Structure formats: C-alpha cells, structure tokens
Amino acid sequence: MRGTTDGWRSRWLGRNTFGRGPGARRAGFVAGLLAGVLLLMAGAVACGGDTDAGPGDTAAGPTPSPTIVGTARPVGVTGPQPGFVASWYGRDEVEQAAPGGDAQLHRILTDLRQKTLTMAGVMGDLTARCENDRIDLAPGAVTPCVTVYDGLEMAWEIIVSRDAPPGALWVSYRIEPPPVALLTATNVYQLFWQVATSVPGFHFDDPRCDEIPAAILVGRGMAGEKADTGYRCQYLAGAAGDPVRNRVDLRVLIDDEGAVTFE
Numbered sequence: 550m551r552g553t554t555d556g557w558r559s560r561w562l563g564r565n566t567f568g569r570g571p572g573a574r575r576a577g578f579v580a581g582l583l584a585g586v587l588l589l590m591a592g593a594v595a596c597g598g599d600t601d602a603g604p605g606d607t608a609a610g611p612t613p614s615p616t617i618v619g620t621a622r623p624v625g626v627t628g629p630q631p632g633f634v635a636s637w638y639g640r641d642e643v644e645q646a647a648p649g650g651d652a653q654l655h656r657i658l659t660d661l662r663q664k665t666l667t668m669a670g671v672m673g674d675l676t677a678r679c680e681n682d683r684i685d686l687a688p689g690a691v692t693p694c695v696t697v698y699d700g701l702e703m704a705w706e707i708i709v710s711r712d713a714p715p716g717a718l719w720v721s722y723r724i725e726p727p728p729v730a731l732l733t734a735t736n737v738y739q740l741f742w743q744v745a746t747s748v749p750g751f752h753f754d755d756p757r758c759d760e761i762p763a764a765i766l767v768g769r770g771m772a773g774e775k776a777d778t779g780y781r782c783q784y785l786a787g788a789a790g791d792p793v794r795n796r797v798d799l800r801v802l803i804d805d806e807g808a809v810t811f812e
Contacts (some may be wrong), residue, residue: 778801
C-alpha cells in the first residue's frame with residue numbers, strides 16, 4: 550500500500566467538519582516592475598550649422614545584442630493564467646450531492662473533488678463516486694472511490710481505522726491517493742509565473758515552458774519524494790547588457806501530495 554500524506558482524520562457523523570485546514574496552493578504575488586535605464590546620447594547639432602564630427606569626436610553605437618545560449622522552450626509564460634484558482638476550500642465547485650443524502654459520503658466526495666481540483670488549478674468536467682454509493686464504516690474497511698476530471702480517471706481508497714469501534718459517532722479514516730497525479734497546463738504555467746515574479750525587484754527574464762497538455766495524468770512522487778514529469782520550464786539567466794546569457798532549464802516535478810514544484 551502506498552504512503553499517504555493525509556493522515557488519520559476524525560469525523561463527526563452528525564455534522565460537516567470536512568475540509569478544515571486544507572493544503573491550499575501558495576499563491577504568488579505580482580512583483581513590481583523594474584525601472585529601465587535610459588542612456589542619454591550626446592550630440593552637437595547646430596541649427597543650419599555643420600553637423601560633421603570634429604577630429605576628436607566619437608559616435609556611440611547601439612548596444613550589441615547578447616549571445617543567447619540554449620534553445621527557447623515553445624510556450625512563453627507572460628502572465629497569470631485565466632481560470633486559475635489558488636484555493637478551492639469552501640467553493641461551490643467542490644460540492645457534490647450524495648445519493649440518498651448520506652452526509653458521510655457527501656463529505657468524502659467533496660474532499661475528493663477538492664483534492665482533484667487543487668491538482669488541476671482550474672475547473673473542468675469533474676465527477677466523484679464511491680463503490681455502491683456508500684462508505685463502509687466497519688473497522689479497517691476499505692472503500693474504493695474514483696474521480697474523473699475531463700475524462701481522466703483517478704482511483705482513491707477510503708480506509709477506516711482498525712481502532713474505530715463499530716457504531717461509533719466518531720470515525721477515523723484516511724484517504725489513500727492514487728499512484729498518479731493530475732497535471733494541467735494552467736497550473737504549471739501559473740505556478741511558474743509566480744516563481745518568476747514573486748520576489749520584488751528580482752524576476753526571471755523570459756520565463757518559458759514546454760507545451761503541456763490541457764490535462765494529463767503523470768506519476769506521483771512516493772512518500773517524501775518527487776517524481777519527474779518529463780516537462781521543463783526555463784528562464785534567461787544573466788542581466789541586461791551581459792554579452793552572453795544562458796537559458797536555464799528547470800524540471801517540472803510532482804511531490805507525494807500531487808503538488809507541482811520546479812528544480
């Protein structure tokens with residue numbers, strides 16, 4: 550059985566205590582614009598006079614373009630992504646009615662939808678369901694559940710604690726995540742834009758990424774580890790005026806919670 554980062558959770562069957570303290574994605578803030586440097590070029594122009602340079606005069610030429618080392622990735626990340634949502638906690642989109650009004654099932658379906666949308670970062674066609682439209686609350690019971698986002702299916706397991714007494718009002722359970730994670734272009738581009746612009750007075754020049762599908766399933770990192778998605782983002786290192794500037798590639802990684810990082 551795979552490791553999980555959710556841990557055991559206690560739930561009051563009579564009321565909704567689901568979703569407190571969700572691991573919402575960090576939202577970056579927009580950096581201030583860097584001030585440009587204006588080069589004043591001196592020249593002597595006399596109205597109707599001779600404009601030829603004197604014997605000791607030199608004319609300033611244009612600043613040469615730098616030599617760029619490396620191939621540009623195809624997608625320029627130029628700003629915040631339309632439709633991106635930093636936190637889905639408490640939003641109507643995560644709610645899904647449970648068959649028969651089962652409160653426990655409703656909480657778990659909502660939890661699964663929230664986890665799926667957090668990976669996606671953007672709304673899509675999403676459904677969640679559990680086997681037999683119910684949660685088996687017997688001690689140690691495992692209930693298979695599925696979320697489907699834009700046709701991509703992920704299998705989850707709801708595992709009740711073996712220490713849970715039968716018929717108890719409090720039920721401890723954990724959610725075992727699927728071996729795959731949901732990766733979307735919107736989420737990757739948004740998060741890289743935040744990385745590129747999050748520090749005031751310093752930003753990545755020309756942030757770019759691979760062309761990533763609108764939604765795709767990729768391998769999830771094992772407990773405490775990160776998995777390489779195979780996709781890359783990059784920035785242009787160096788400063789304006791440097792004769793040589795390098796494009797630096799960063800790997801797009803997925804951690805054991807399905808969150809995107811760059812290294």
